[in-house]
Amino acid sequence: MTLTQKQRILDVVAGKMVDKLPFGARIDVWYNYHVAHDSLPAKYKGWSQTDIMADQGAAAQKRFFSVCKETYHDMEVVKRDEPPYEVTEFITPLGTCSIKLIWSVNEGPWLAYEHEKLFKSQKDYPIVKYILEHTVPIFHEGYAKERKEMGDRGIVMTGTGLWGPSQRVMREIMGYELFYNEYMDRPEKVDELMTAMINLERKKLDICIKADIEIINLCANWSDDIHTPVFKEYFTPWFREASEKIHAAGKFSMAHADGEMRRLIPLYADTLLDIAEAITPVPQTKCTMTEFRAMGNHVTLWGGIPSIMFEPSFSNQEFDDYVKALFKIMKPGSRFIVGMADNLPVAADINRVGRVVELIEKYGKLPIT
Amino acid sequence: MSKVSDLVQKVIVGDWKDIGRLTQEAIDSGLKAEDIVHQLQGGMEVVGQKYSSGEYFLPDMMKSARCMNLAFEVLKSAMKGIQMESLGKVLIGTVKSDMHDIGKNIVVSFLKGVGFDVIDLGTDVSDTKFCEAVVREKPNIVGLSALLTTTMHEIGIVVKKLEEAGLRSSVKVVAGGAPVTEDFARRMGADAYAADGGQAVVICKRLVQS
Numbered sequence: 150m151t152l153t154q155k156q157r158i159l160d161v162v163a164g165k166m167v168d169k170l171p172f173g174a175r176i177d178v179w180y181n182y183h184v185a186h187d188s189l190p191a192k193y194k195g196w197s198q199t200d201i202m203a204d205q206g207a208a209a210q211k212r213f214f215s216v217c218k219e220t221y222h223d224m225e226v227v228k229r230d231e232p233p234y235e236v237t238e239f240i241t242p243l244g245t246c247s248i249k250l251i252w253s254v255n256e257g258p259w260l261a262y263e264h265e266k267l268f269k270s271q272k273d274y275p276i277v278k279y280i281l282e283h284t285v286p287i288f289h290e291g292y293a294k295e296r297k298e299m300g301d302r303g304i305v306m307t308g309t310g311l312w313g314p315s316q317r318v319m320r321e322i323m324g325y326e327l328f329y330n331e332y333m334d335r336p337e338k339v340d341e342l343m344t345a346m347i348n349l350e351r352k353k354l355d356i357c358i359k360a361d362i363e364i365i366n367l368c369a370n371w372s373d374d375i376h377t378p379v380f381k382e383y384f385t386p387w388f389r390e391a392s393e394k395i396h397a398a399g400k401f402s403m404a405h406a407d408g409e410m411r412r413l414i415p416l417y418a419d420t421l422l423d424i425a426e427a428i429t430p431v432p433q434t435k436c437t438m439t440e441f442r443a444m445g446n447h448v449t450l451w452g453g454i455p456s457i458m459f460e461p462s463f464s465n466q467e468f469d470d471y472v473k474a475l476f477k478i479m480k481p482g483s484r485f486i487v488g489m490a491d492n493l494p495v496a497a498d499i500n501r502v503g504r505v506v507e508l509i510e511k512y513g514k515l516p517i518t
Numbered sequence: 519m520s521k522v523s524d525l526v527q528k529v530i531v532g533d534w535k536d537i538g539r540l541t542q543e544a545i546d547s548g549l550k551a552e553d554i555v556h557q558l559q560g561g562m563e564v565v566g567q568k569y570s571s572g573e574y575f576l577p578d579m580m581k582s583a584r585c586m587n588l589a590f591e592v593l594k595s596a597m598k599g600i601q602m603e604s605l606g607k608v609l610i611g612t613v614k615s616d617m618h619d620i621g622k623n624i625v626v627s628f629l630k631g632v633g634f635d636v637i638d639l640g641t642d643v644s645d646t647k648f649c650e651a652v653v654r655e656k657p658n659i660v661g662l663s664a665l666l667t668t669t670m671h672e673i674g675i676v677v678k679k680l681e682e683a684g685l686r687s688s689v690k691v692v693a694g695g696a697p698v699t700e701d702f703a704r705r706m707g708a709d710a711y712a713a714d715g716g717q718a719v720v721i722c723k724r725l726v727q728s
Binding site: 264433455457 | 572575576577578581584617623666668696697701
């Protein structure tokens with residue numbers, strides 16, 4: 150019986166040798182940009198991402214950042230527009246903190262950047278901690294629709310949120326530079342904040358585990374020069390705790406592990422994470438796929454084709470040569486899901502997604518010899 | 519170990535606790551303030567090399583940058599009336615529609631640390647803003663940073679705008695950022711590519727010397 154796109158991916162993560170390499174393609178940046186600019190190829194105007202990927206023959210890998218929505222209790226949350234920014238004030242009994250977002254229309258009107266972070270100085274510790282302690286996550290109803298639309302055509306990539314608890318504090322709440330300054334000056338306060346964030350994350354994880362999700366994303370977007378110094382202290386314990394719960398529920402854990410990773414590779418094996426997704430090798434980073442394998446034989450590598458390979462600056466021949474070489478490097482092909490790392494670029498030809506499918510049919514039958 | 523070499527060593531290892539005292543002792547020992555600065559900048563170059571080689575991480579660089587700031591606080595009064603010679607002026611920014619700044623900020627810290635005069639235009643900087651700033655600031659080097667595949671082509675757009683404005687020959691252009699490779703930077707018309715902050719120092723020094 151022919152495997153569905155989704156089942157082929159899940160079987161590979163479970164360690165089974167399937168018929169051919171799965172290809173979980175991610176095109177949301179390309180798709181959102183061209184929808185926002187009315188520049189989708191004529192054939193695909195009005196199509197959904199998943200329909201386009203199905204037409205290309207690939208499994209869809211569609212982002213739905215979190216199955217949890219945050220609700221706030223015992224505080225007043227006031228949102229206001231200050232174009233081009235959106236300001237949210239959290240008015241608590243301990244004081245007020247605010248966050249200023251700017252929405253990037255470059256990738257479609259869906260991605261917000263923190264122009265001003267929630268945490269700005271040490272006076273904000275008790276307020277941010279209060280906010281976290283009085284945040285209650287609830288199930289995001291929108292997920293059911295995504296899941297239904299996807300069906301067996303791929304995976305809705307979702308989980309507790311885009312960031313794990315440590316990454317959220319480092320990147321979203323404080324920003325890396327302020328985080329490391331605080332980590333130098335007030336490590337005990339940073340630790341308190343991390344604990345409050347992990348407690349909130351535990352509630353989100355419970356929601357994820359109860360939901361209809363096979364693969365739960367726990368974190369995203371690393372770089373070894375930024376994260377390695379705190380990885381063992383803050384990231385690994387959470388990944389282990391979460392992965393154990395996820396495994397006990399018969400599900401898989403995943404992290405979106407793009408960026409420079411060399412110094413994080415030896416630490417990955419200890420995390421108990423099942424999947425390292427968006428694996429980005431040379432020429433976009435300094436690491437080869439062979440080096441990534443050292444994350445552990447139990448880890449499924451998902452990715453391998455750097456985004457820039459889809460750019461028109463790489464010829465069709467160069468693209469084919471790269472993909473064919475990739476398959477050879479990954480032989481026999483177990484615990485490997487072909488993917489772009491991490492997204493189809495705006496300038497890319499969508500038909501290269503279909504080209505990967507053709508190359509899999511020719512050179513990606515398993516086991517690769 | 520001399521007062522100043524002890525001070526430089528503290529900068530390299532990022533131990534900021536005694537920096538103020540050691541800087542004052544170096545001044546009191548009769549060393550010229552500008553000589554102390556030059557040696558501290560040499561220490562930051564070592565930090566840059568360690569960062570590029572993978573020995574150091576972002577927080578290591580930040581500790582060293584903090585040491586430099588503390589030393590300069592003490593040196594401020596001794597530097598009154600002294601015009602330190604800059605290695606050159608670098609105008610830097612993240613290209614249009616790109617809000618990411620951590621990589622750029624690392625580059626800024628290193629360049630400032632070794633003695634470049636740095637004008638940081640921030641994030642989401644349009645080609646027009648880059649050109650206006652080049653006219654205003656007259657830099658030796660323009661640094662262009664992009665993190666996203668959606669924005670990295672802006673590097674070429676800025677270079678083209680500089681050409682159209684007749685400014686291209688007055689500056690060297692250095693590009694960097696996660697998806698940017700040396701080959702891509704060259705194809706976009708940049709003079710050089712810097713993979714990280716440490717490498718940016720080496721490249722900018724080479725470019726201003728040439």
